[in-house]
Amino acid sequence: MERPGAEVNSNECENMSRKKEKSEECEANTMDSLLEMPFATIDTKDDCGLTDVPQINLERSEENEWISKDQMKKKKKHKGYQANYFLSIPITNKEITGRIKILQNAIIQEDKRLAKAMSSVGSFHITLLVMLLHEDEVNIGIDALLELKPFVEEILQGKHLTLPFQGVDTFGNHVGFVKLAEGDHMNPLLEIAEAAKRTFQAKGILAGESRSFKPHLTFMKLSKVPWLRKMGVKKIDPKFYEKFISHRFGEEMVHRIDLCSMLKKKQSNGYYHCESSIVIGKGPIGIRDLINEALQRERMVLKSKVKQIKELLFQPEIQAKIRRELFEERSINNSNQENDVDFTATLT
Numbered sequence: 001m002e003r004p005g006a007e008v009n010s011n012e013c014e015n016m017s018r019k020k021e022k023s024e025e026c027e028a029n030t031m032d033s034l035l036e037m038p039f040a041t042i043d044t045k046d047d048c049g050l051t052d053v054p055q056i057n058l059e060r061s062e063e064n065e066w067i068s069k070d071q072m073k074k075k076k077k078h079k080g081y082q083a084n085y086f087l088s089i090p091i092t093n094k095e096i097t098g099r100i101k102i103l104q105n106a107i108i109q110e111d112k113r114l115a116k117a118m119s120s121v122g123s124f125h126i127t128l129l130v131m132l133l134h135e136d137e138v139n140i141g142i143d144a145l146l147e148l149k150p151f152v153e154e155i156l157q158g159k160h161l162t163l164p165f166q167g168v169d170t171f172g173n174h175v176g177f178v179k180l181a182e183g184d185h186m187n188p189l190l191e192i193a194e195a196a197k198r199t200f201q202a203k204g205i206l207a208g209e210s211r212s213f214k215p216h217l218t219f220m221k222l223s224k225v226p227w228l229r230k231m232g233v234k235k236i237d238p239k240f241y242e243k244f245i246s247h248r249f250g251e252e253m254v255h256r257i258d259l260c261s262m263l264k265k266k267q268s269n270g271y272y273h274c275e276s277s278i279v280i281g282k283g284p285i286g287i288r289d290l291i292n293e294a295l296q297r298e299r300m301v302l303k304s305k306v307k308q309i310k311e312l313l314f315q316p317e318i319q320a321k322i323r324r325e326l327f328e329e330r331s332i333n334n335s336n337q338e339n340d341v342d343f344t345a346t347l348t
Contacts, residue, residue, distance in 0.1 A: 081206050083130035085141060087196055088258045089163075090271065091124035091217060095250035096165060100124065100178060100219050103168065103244050107176075107220070110240045113233055116225045119218055122270025126163065126180070126215050128257065129196045131207035142276040144200045145259045149278040151195040152257070155188050156280065163189070165217060165249040173235035174223065177216040178249055189215060196257075255279060 091097065104118045133141045166181040180186075190213065197208040222228055222236065257278050264273035312318055
């Protein structure tokens with residue numbers, strides 16, 4: 001005889017199994033969505049909440065209670081923002097891009113389905129900072145980038161900043177990247193990233209937040225091809241890139257920092273839409289860089305003049321003078337109209 005409740009227990013187990021599958025699928029989809037954007041400053045562990053989070057000390061005093069509420073509101077507001085712009089150091093050394101292409105081809109030979117998960121050569125970059133910019137804040141972001149330049153020059157002290165790339169790793173086996181080798185270049189790079197964060201946040205821009213800066217060069221993302229998961233490709237197999245674990249890819253001399261959009265249409269060479277750039281160091285300067293520098297200098301001059309005009313117009317004596325002149329002009333016009341009427345009446 002069948003035990004009562006056996007069917008119930010079986011159904012419960014089946015429901016629990018389904019819930020677990022949905023939970024795992026949801027978690028995987030969440031991971032993919034986080035890895036969709038070109039965040040070079042974001043470690044996937046940070047986004048999954050695995051790193052230490054500053055704890056708020058909740059005291060019973062009224063003052064501390066208010067502080068903790070403000071902090072919690074601020075934290076909640078910042079936690080949910082989705083970045084749409086980033087500061088990029090473009091990777092243009094053909095030695096590096098060529099060797100990464102060899103790496104990509106080697107992985108594709110192992111599994112041809114991964115071809116569309118590869119980043120285009122023209123898009124290779126190191127991300128210094130991610131941020132949220134609304135359409136009316138893009139100009140503020142450009143201003144912040146221009147203000148960043150003297151800080152960068154102060155950090156570098158007229159020296160070159162050369163970034164050596166060696167080895168391959170992944171974030172959660174979802175994003176493949178070429179590692180930045182350790183060395184003396186790390187301190188100035190971290191200082192530049194921190195200066196960028198301070199400069200943009202000082203402008204009221206939601207940027208960086210508590211996410212850790214981990215410089216890397218992304219060459220593939222599974223999230224670029226959502227249907228791979230349905231075909232059973234959920235992770236990047238470490239065997240596919242094991243020959244490149246310690247491979248030297250070359251060195252990039254930093255000569256430019258760009259403010260790029262994650263969402264706007266990319267350029268014809270595969271690089272992201274660029275709102276503005278600053279030229280740094282003593283690297284090779286092209287025509288595009290010279291044009292950008294000239295336009296930015298002109299823009300700063302115009303902005304300064306507009307600011308002076310605004311300040312002038314807000315002065316009470318200037319406003320009174322404008323009203324007086326407008327009133328006088330209106331009186332003259334009215335007087336001329338009356339004279340015209342009188343003259344017409346005389347003729348008739």
